[in-house]
Amino acid sequence: MPKKIAVLAGDGIGPEIVAEAIKVLSFLNTDMNLGLVFENALIGGAAYDAFGTPLPQTTLNLCKNADAVLLGAVGGPKWEPLAHAVRPERGLLGIRSELNLFSNLRPAILYPQLVEASTLKPEVVSGLDLMIVRELTGGIYFGQPRGVHVAENGEKVGINTKIYSESEIRRIAHSAFKIAQKRHKKLCSVDKANVLEVTELWRSVMTEVGKDYPDVQLSHMYVDNAAMQLVRAPKQFDVIVTSNMFGDILSDIAAMLTGSIGMLPSASLDANAKGMYEPIHGSAPDIAGQGIANPLATILSVAMMLRYTFNQPDAAERIERAVNSALDSKVRTADIYSEGMTKVSTSGMGDAVLNAL
Amino acid sequence: MPKKIAVLAGDGIGPEIVAEAIKVLSFLNTDMNLGLVFENALIGGAAYDAFGTPLPQTTLNLCKNADAVLLGAVGGPKWEPLAHAVRPERGLLGIRSELNLFSNLRPAILYPQLVEASTLKPEVVSGLDLMIVRELTGGIYFGQPRGVHVAENGEKVGINTKIYSESEIRRIAHSAFKIAQKRHKKLCSVDKANVLEVTELWRSVMTEVGKDYPDVQLSHMYVDNAAMQLVRAPKQFDVIVTSNMFGDILSDIAAMLTGSIGMLPSASLDANAKGMYEPIHGSAPDIAGQGIANPLATILSVAMMLRYTFNQPDAAERIERAVNSALDSKVRTADIYSEGMTKVSTSGMGDAVLNAL
Ligand SMILES: CC(C)[C@H](C(=O)O)[C@@H](O)C(=O)O
Ligand SMILES: CC(C)[C@H](C(=O)O)[C@@H](O)C(=O)O
Numbered sequence: 001m002p003k004k005i006a007v008l009a010g011d012g013i014g015p016e017i018v019a020e021a022i023k024v025l026s027f028l029n030t031d032m033n034l035g036l037v038f039e040n041a042l043i044g045g046a047a048y049d050a051f052g053t054p055l056p057q058t059t060l061n062l063c064k065n066a067d068a069v070l071l072g073a074v075g076g077p078k079w080e081p082l083a084h085a086v087r088p089e090r091g092l093l094g095i096r097s098e099l100n101l102f103s104n105l106r107p108a109i110l111y112p113q114l115v116e117a118s119t120l121k122p123e124v125v126s127g128l129d130l131m132i133v134r135e136l137t138g139g140i141y142f143g144q145p146r147g148v149h150v151a152e153n154g155e156k157v158g159i160n161t162k163i164y165s166e167s168e169i170r171r172i173a174h175s176a177f178k179i180a181q182k183r184h185k186k187l188c189s190v191d192k193a194n195v196l197e198v199t200e201l202w203r204s205v206m207t208e209v210g211k212d213y214p215d216v217q218l219s220h221m222y223v224d225n226a227a228m229q230l231v232r233a234p235k236q237f238d239v240i241v242t243s244n245m246f247g248d249i250l251s252d253i254a255a256m257l258t259g260s261i262g263m264l265p266s267a268s269l270d271a272n273a274k275g276m277y278e279p280i281h282g283s284a285p286d287i288a289g290q291g292i293a294n295p296l297a298t299i300l301s302v303a304m305m306l307r308y309t310f311n312q313p314d315a316a317e318r319i320e321r322a323v324n325s326a327l328d329s330k331v332r333t334a335d336i337y338s339e340g341m342t343k344v345s346t347s348g349m350g351d352a353v354l355n356a357l
Numbered sequence: 358m359p360k361k362i363a364v365l366a367g368d369g370i371g372p373e374i375v376a377e378a379i380k381v382l383s384f385l386n387t388d389m390n391l392g393l394v395f396e397n398a399l400i401g402g403a404a405y406d407a408f409g410t411p412l413p414q415t416t417l418n419l420c421k422n423a424d425a426v427l428l429g430a431v432g433g434p435k436w437e438p439l440a441h442a443v444r445p446e447r448g449l450l451g452i453r454s455e456l457n458l459f460s461n462l463r464p465a466i467l468y469p470q471l472v473e474a475s476t477l478k479p480e481v482v483s484g485l486d487l488m489i490v491r492e493l494t495g496g497i498y499f500g501q502p503r504g505v506h507v508a509e510n511g512e513k514v515g516i517n518t519k520i521y522s523e524s525e526i527r528r529i530a531h532s533a534f535k536i537a538q539k540r541h542k543k544l545c546s547v548d549k550a551n552v553l554e555v556t557e558l559w560r561s562v563m564t565e566v567g568k569d570y571p572d573v574q575l576s577h578m579y580v581d582n583a584a585m586q587l588v589r590a591p592k593q594f595d596v597i598v599t600s601n602m603f604g605d606i607l608s609d610i611a612a613m614l615t616g617s618i619g620m621l622p623s624a625s626l627d628a629n630a631k632g633m634y635e636p637i638h639g640s641a642p643d644i645a646g647q648g649i650a651n652p653l654a655t656i657l658s659v660a661m662m663l664r665y666t667f668n669q670p671d672a673a674e675r676i677e678r679a680v681n682s683a684l685d686s687k688v689r690t691a692d693i694y695s696e697g698m699t700k701v702s703t704s705g706m707g708d709a710v711l712n713a714l
Pocket of ligand 1: 075092093167248551581
């Protein structure tokens with residue numbers, strides 16, 4: 001039976017970078033007889049422009065029937081004046097929630113070829129390889145009640161609710177412990193248990209689940225300290241697990257440490273490793289359409305897809321090695337360019353990976 | 358009439374660092390005839406141990422009747438097993454709330470003498486001087502409903518509520534715009550308006566208040582991007598204004614950029630510039646009692662007190678200049694020590710400042 005991939009290029013640089021990832025994946029598909037089929041659909045601002053909604057039912061159905069989703073990026077200033085409910089971001093949040101993609105894996109790896117791109121000193125970041133596991137379908141992103149209402153005294157009041165149930169925490173805990181088991185067996189759970197009761201519950205469930213993984217060393221850290229420690233000594237971390245909102249912030253810090261946010265992929269998985277794969281960077285409207293965006297994060301997202309959803313570690317490693325070879329051959333898109341390198345376009349970088357395969 | 362300062366040394370290194378700040382302030386009090394009187398009280402874990410509560414009524418009354426509060430730090434592993442309601446942190450949060458200290462100023466300044474202490478490259482951070490204005494008495498720290506309850510299906514559910522009213526946002530906006538006016542007239546408001554309705558309200562009130570300050574350039578940034586930009590190019594910021602939880606995280610990142618979290622003071626002000634002053638670092642239980650903690654953050658907090666509450670800018674500047682001279686004379690506590698410097702104790706550093714006064 002063919003394995004179906006829903007391809008949602010999205011907005012901004014989305015279509016350009018997704019095209020390169022598909023180029024690479026199509027080649028492997030034939031070369032390794034992977035049996036993948038692709039189907040495109042609209043999401044985000046592009047979907048809003050065409051259908052008046054950032055997540056059309058046809059797109060959602062396609063994703064539900066697919067084994068994996070490849071997403072480019074959504075959003076841009078064009079759609080910022082829109083009402084909350086129809087913003088491009090709502091399309092992304094809608095898929096995460098509807099497909100139950102509660103486990104978001106965000107590796108932050110510093111490529112040795114790019115040590116100079118980091119704003120941190122080489123000794124602080126070289127060799128950095130950490131994984132952030134972010135809860136993706138709960139917390140303040142989805143909690144009710146939410147919204148803006150008018151209070152009795154006539155003034156507006158805005159409300160969002162950070163809410164987690166034991167079972168929501170337990171399943172992301174298991175995800176994170178399992179990942180830690182396959183890495184260096186160190187898991188740091190990040191919360192704000194000294195202030196927020198919801199994260200006190202988080203901490204106690206993490207501790208409880210930890211008993212099932214005696215080989216993994218569990219620690220706890222407050223979110224403000226974790227943000228600080230990421231800047232001070234990021235190599236102390238192996239795997240970090242945290243809530244939706246904290247994960248949003250911490251994963252962007254971790255990404256920036258590597259100086260190559262254009263390089264970092266992500267996976268968002270449900271309980272059966274069905275998943276959505278996307279670069280962690282955004283739609284970069286300022287450079288959209290110029291053919292200068294870095295496609296490597298999307299290409300590496302495809303590698304994660306092959307590993308996690310299609311259980312093809314060899315194919316995943318082929319892509320990862322090819323990306324490394326491309327970097328070794330000194331080709332660079334503008335975002336990671338430095339003196340002495342060869343500047344290439346988006347498709348030039350895709351070709352470099354293809355040639356290295 | 359004498360001006361009253363409530364002195365709450367707190368836990369961990371609190372007593373050691375507060376002692377040095379009082380030493381410096383007492384000298385100036387006599388030398389400049391400032392008319393300050395000091396009164397001590399317990400807070401945090403120390404208060405819990407003595408009275409079974411982290412914020413005894415006597416302490417609160419003292420603070421309410423004082424013109425300013427000088428706080429060391431609260432908390433430590435000893436009290437972590439305690440129930441939420443009596444943890445040391447509750448004492449701190451209680452004062453913030455009871456005294457209506459809604460405007461928390463957290464400067465992040467890189468001292469030229471300490472450029473090497475930063476984990477960031479010198480060209481990225483040298484000259485860094487930004488101010489974070491954090492809303493301190495609202496948001497998810499104080500929102501109701503909160504707590505852990507048992508749902509119908511028998512599992513526990515944790516809840517906290519992020520809530521802001523227009524008037525709460527408006528008053529912190531005015532604080533921040535006024536501070537920006539006295540600096541480089543650039544204010545960046547940080548929110549997550551693409552996901553959280555409460556921060557959409559935040560953004561719109563900021564924009565509205567901005568009309569009263571046409572000389573200040575207002576921009577908006579999502580919190581994940583702001584965290585990233587602080588690591589990528591922190592010098593793009595002049596003043597940042599944000600909510601309680603985001604401010605907690607961002608101010609710790611900003612502090613760590615300077616490599617000298619032992620150096621950074623803070624002020625928490627009410628509408629009449631009555632305030633609480635404290636170092637932004639914590640109680641550092643691991644080094645408590647050893648006489649090696651850095652007292653400069655607390656000494657600089659006293660300078661902020663003289664400037665904001667007592668309207669004594671000359672006295673404030675005298676302290677700041679003395680701190681600079683102490684650094685120039687190459688004395689360093691362990692946290693900021695580097696080769697070629699002279700390592701001094703907590704009181705040695707206090708003496709160095711005193712001698713430079
Ligand atoms: C676009 C936005 C809704 C999204 C989020 O906040 O989750 C993004 O920042 C991310 O991290 O994937
Ligand atoms: C100790 C804790 C309650 C406090 C906070 O979260 O506000 C601290 O982290 C701070 O930033 O002052």
